[in-house]
Each structure stands twice: as structure tokens, then as C-alpha cells.
Amino acid sequence: MTDLTTNYLGLSLRSPLVASASPLTGSPDMWQRIEAAGAGAIVLPSLFEEEIENEAFAVSFAAEHGADQFGEALSFLPELPLPEVGPARHLGLVEKAREVLTIPVIASLNGTSPGGWVRYAKHLADAGAHAIELNLYDVVVDPTISSSEVERRYVELVEEVRAEISVPLAVKISPWFTALGNLAVQLQAAGADGLVMFNRLYQPDIDLDSLTVVPKLQLSTSGESRLPLHWIANLRSAVQCSLAASSGVHDGADAMKLLLAGADVVMTTSGLLRHGPEHLMVIERFIREWMVERDYVSVDELRGSVSRENVPDPQVYERSNYYQVLHSWVPDRPR
Numbered sequence: 001m002t003d004l005t006t007n008y009l010g011l012s013l014r015s016p017l018v019a020s021a022s023p024l025t026g027s028p029d030m031w032q033r034i035e036a037a038g039a040g041a042i043v044l045p046s047l048f049e050e051e052i053e054n055e056a057f058a059v060s061f062a063a064e065h066g067a068d069q070f071g072e073a074l075s076f077l078p079e080l081p082l083p084e085v086g087p088a089r090h091l092g093l094v095e096k097a098r099e100v101l102t103i104p105v106i107a108s109l110n111g112t113s114p115g116g117w118v119r120y121a122k123h124l125a126d127a128g129a130h131a132i133e134l135n136l137y138d139v140v141v142d143p144t145i146s147s148s149e150v151e152r153r154y155v156e157l158v159e160e161v162r163a164e165i166s167v168p169l170a171v172k173i174s175p176w177f178t179a180l181g182n183l184a185v186q187l188q189a190a191g192a193d194g195l196v197m198f199n200r201l202y203q204p205d206i207d208l209d210s211l212t213v214v215p216k217l218q219l220s221t222s223g224e225s226r227l228p229l230h231w232i233a234n235l236r237s238a239v240q241c242s243l244a245a246s247s248g249v250h251d252g253a254d255a256m257k258l259l260l261a262g263a264d265v266v267m268t269t270s271g272l273l274r275h276g277p278e279h280l281m282v283i284e285r286f287i288r289e290w291m292v293e294r295d296y297v298s299v300d301e302l303r304g305s306v307s308r309e310n311v312p313d314p315q316v317y318e319r320s321n322y323y324q325v326l327h328s329w330v331p332d333r334p335r
């Protein structure tokens with residue numbers, strides 16, 4: 001029997017296949033199907049910095065409004081119960097997921113600026129999350145902000161979240177950094193137990209009829225897994241923390257390649273939104289059959305065997321590959 005167990009963030013998972021954050025993982029009706037289909041862990045949808053800040057605003061507004069009318073009102077309200085919306089509902093989701101599921105539940109916190117909202121990392125952990133995933137989804141369009149400033153803010157934020165919690169911390173990042181390897185090392189030093197590679201950044205579209213800018217979410221395609229594959233293969237030996245592959249994992253071959261590149265877990269969202277949670281079983285079957293055919297007994301045995309440090313010519317993962325790739329293109333037929 002092939003052994004699919006893997007270690008992610010210090011947690012022992014029965015499988016390297018993880019359901020990443022999406023409406024699917026936020027639906028309690030889906031949890032048991034995701035678990036029954038073999039997921040090693042589940043990442044719940046994010047609690048956003050904006051939701052927390054909005055709630056803080058609403059609560060302080062309510063408190064101040066009361067204070068206007070009753071002189072001592074603020075002193076009556078030192079321990080405001082959390083409203084049954086936004087963050088409170090989110091904490092309830094974590095508690096419920098823990099009751100229903102036996103696989104690890106990872107709670108996600110989504111934001112980019114250090115500040116009071118990071119206290120919710122502790123609330124999520126107290127609600128029972130086995131680990132916290134901090135999503136640094138950010139599109140910096142202000143030309144006066146430098147890359148070093150952005151990176152310093154991320155590192156500070158990771159340090160703040162780390163200080164709040166004792167459970168493991170994963171940090172979900174985008175691939176678009178000038179020196180991604182250096183940022184990865186900095187985030188690890190700041191307390192990240194793992195990196196989730198990567199966020200898929202969404203771009204708006206223009207509607208040619210209404211001449212308006214429209215947000216458009218398109219699910220990923222299989223080819224997009226080459227981006228995490230490239231970076232995981234390159235960074236596997238540069239960091240000691242866990243590496244999770246995310247983006248473009250649609251079938252068993254995508255997942256297999258990412259494990260060979262060095263991923264500790266492989267996450268999928270679009271594939272499950274398209275085909276349902278049971279698609280995990282299809283991916284797992286492919287991995288098992290591939291391993292049996294090649295006499296691999298465990299994922300540990302094969303992980304990273306095609307990472308940059310383990311290939312005879314590491315340059316295939318570096319720039320010189322650019323030259324080879326360009327010159328390897330052969331047209332199907334002359335046009």
C-alpha cells in the first residue's frame with residue numbers, strides 16, 4: 001500500500017491533497033464530502049482585514065453613539081459580545097468545522113497591514129483552528145511605495161501574527177516579487193512555518209458595450225501550475241519551512257509534478273469547484289497508480305526528487321532555460 005502521509009506545518013496529514021480556501025470549503029454541507037474524498041486538510045475561506053475593521057468601526061460607532069446619550073455607557077461595555085455577523089460568524093464556522101471534521105482545519109486570515117485586526121489570528125486559533133494561513137493578497141499600484149517598503153510591511157505583519165498564536169502559521173504569497181527567494185527566507189525568519197505558493201491575482205476586464213470596468217473571476221487552468229512548480233523546485237532547498245503548491249492543480253499529473261518539485265502539500269480550488277469534492281479521489285488514484293508503477297512506497301521518498309538541487313542540470317530551472325525554451329519551439333507546419 002502506498003503511503004501518502006505528509007508533514008505540513010508540523011501537522012501530520014494522511015494525504016498531500018488539500019482543499020484550498022473557497023466557497024466550497026466554507027459550506028458545511030461540503031465538509032464531509034471533502035473529507036470522504038480523501039483531503040489531507042481543509043482551508044476555510046478567509047476572514048478579511050476589511051471585515052474586521054468594518055466590524056470594529058461598527059462596534060465603536062455603536063458604543064460612542066450610546067455614550068452620547070448615557071454618560072457612563074462606555075464603561076458598561078468593556079466586553080462587547082461579538083455580533084453574529086462577519087468575524088463572529090467566521091469564528092463559528094471554525095468551531096463547527098472542528099466538530100464535524102477529523103482532518104486538520106486551517107483558518108485563513110486575509111490582509112496586508114500590521115495592526116489591531118491581527119488579534120483575530122488568536123481568536124481563530126482559540127476557536128479550534130489547527131493552523132492559521134495568512135493571505136498577503138496585495139496589489140501595490142501606488143508608485144511612491146517601494147518594493148522594500150512592501151516587503152518590510154509583510155515581514156512585520158507575519159511577526160505580529162506569529163506573536164499572537166502558538167499554532168502553526170502558513171503565509172500565502174503571490175509570485176510577483178523581484179527577489180522571491182529572499183522574501184521567502186525573510187518570511188520564514190519572521191515566523192512562517194510554511195509558504196503557500198501562490199495566490200492567483202485577479203485582473204478586472206473592460207466591458208466594450210458599457211465601457212465599464214468589470215471584476216471577472218475565471219477559474220484557473222492546468223498550465224498555471226507551472227508557476228508554483230518552477231518556484232517550489234527552486235526554493236525547496238533554500239528554505240526549511242513547508243511548501244504548499246496552489247494554483248492550477250486540476251489533475252493527478254499536476255499534483256504529481258508539484259510533489260516531485262518539492263511541495264509538501266498540493267492545494268486545489270478551481271478543480272473542486274468545477275468537478276466537486278470527489279475530484280480529489282481522481283487525483284489521488286492517479287498519484288497512487290503512478291507511484292505503484294515506479295515502485296515508490298511513500299510520498300516522502302519521492303518529494304523533491306526533481307527539485308533544482310536534485311536534477312543533473314539545475315540550469316533548467318534558471319535563466320539559461322529561457323534560451324533553450326525559445327529555441328525549442330517548432331511550428332506545427334509552415335504558415
Ligand SMILES: Cc1cc2nc3c(=O)[nH]c(=O)nc-3n(C[C@H](O)[C@H](O)[C@H](O)COP(=O)(O)O)c2cc1C
Binds near residue numbers: 219221224
Ligand atoms: C470563488 C473563489 C473564492 C476564493 N476565496 C478565497 C479565500 O477566501 N481566501 C483565499 O486565501 N483564497 C481564496 N481563493 C483562492 C484559492 O484558494 C486558490 O488560491 C486559487 O483559486 C488558486 O487555486 P486553483 O488554481 O486551484 O483555483 C478563492 C478562489 C475562488 C475561485
